[in-house]
């Protein structure tokens with residue numbers, strides 16, 4: 001697959017000046033004008049040759065140019081800010097049919113409406129890889145990732161999320177949590193949710209000063225590739241719920257988080273869960289492996305099959321909070337009696 005080359009174009013800096021594209025703070029716009037960095041982001045996406053690349057939040061089009069200079073078969077960009085349309089249209093003309101420009105908000109945009117059209121027309125027999133690339137505001141990249149993970153885990157969608165790879169920028173600290181290994185201070189729910197479904201790789205960090213204007217944080221470029229088989233074969237919402245409860249107390253014994261999955265008068269089920277999963281209840285949450293969390297999810301799932309009310313139980317509801325307070329009071333009184341009064 002040979003690399004394609006765009007004809008000579010004005011620089012991104014010139015386009016910004018020409019179309020008066022000053023960065024809008026309320027849209028968290030920080031542009032990458034250094035073409036070495038935009039090329040590096042595209043290289044982080046791996047082999048895009050012959051594939052369909054969807055760039056989210058192209059802005060003035062620095063990364064878009066780098067993608068168009070590869071052998072990607074087709075590129076689609078989705079941008080929320082109408083001011084960037086003229087500069088993107090200019091690129092589209094230069095790309096001679098390889099670039100489609102859409103105006104929209106990626107959080108409300110159905111990617112499937114654009115990708116299958118291209119797939120059905122050109123790749124009926126052998127569908128290509130789909131790459132999603134973007135240097136987006138952090139407030140957009142995280143919900144985009146979570147939505148994508150959820151969709152991928154259910155294997156829904158005509159174009160097969162299993163074939164899609166993501167290369168997105170995140171605040172460095174979030175990127176570090178996504179790839180965090182067990183026994184590290186960054187290990188959390190996000191690490192588990194990413195890693196049970198995907199291979200996640202923090203490719204490199206871009207210092208904040210490389211952007212125009214510079215944000216006051218550094219940025220991690222993360223490459224996410226879906227696993228052929230998820231490491232936990234259960235619904236995303238169930239895994240997310242168990243992980244949310246366990247990692248709420250990430251430094252504590254994992255038993256503490258598991259307890260909050262059950263009403264205070266059903267702590268017998270906590271014992272069942274640990275017995276069945278063969279997980280040590282005194283392991284700290286951040287030490288649990290994906291396999292151990294998977295086994296906890298399995299036994300929680302089998303408990304919920306027999307007692308469906310358990311799944312809908314929410315320990316934060318008012319009623320349950322009152323029950324927990326009562327339980328706390330009883331324990332407090334017991335403690336005072338035993339320890340303070342020696343009974």
Ligand SMILES: C[S@@+](CC[C@H](N)C(=O)[O-])C[C@H]1O[C@@H](n2cnc3c(N)ncnc32)[C@H](O)[C@@H]1O
Nearest residue numbers: 029030031032057058059079080081105106135
């Ligand atoms: C951080 S700037 C990066 C611009 C360009 N990718 C670059 O690297 O120079 C983020 C871009 O995402 C766009 N954007 C923000 N929220 C968006 C959303 N919900 N959907 C699509 N684009 C969005 C902004 O308008 C802006 O162009």
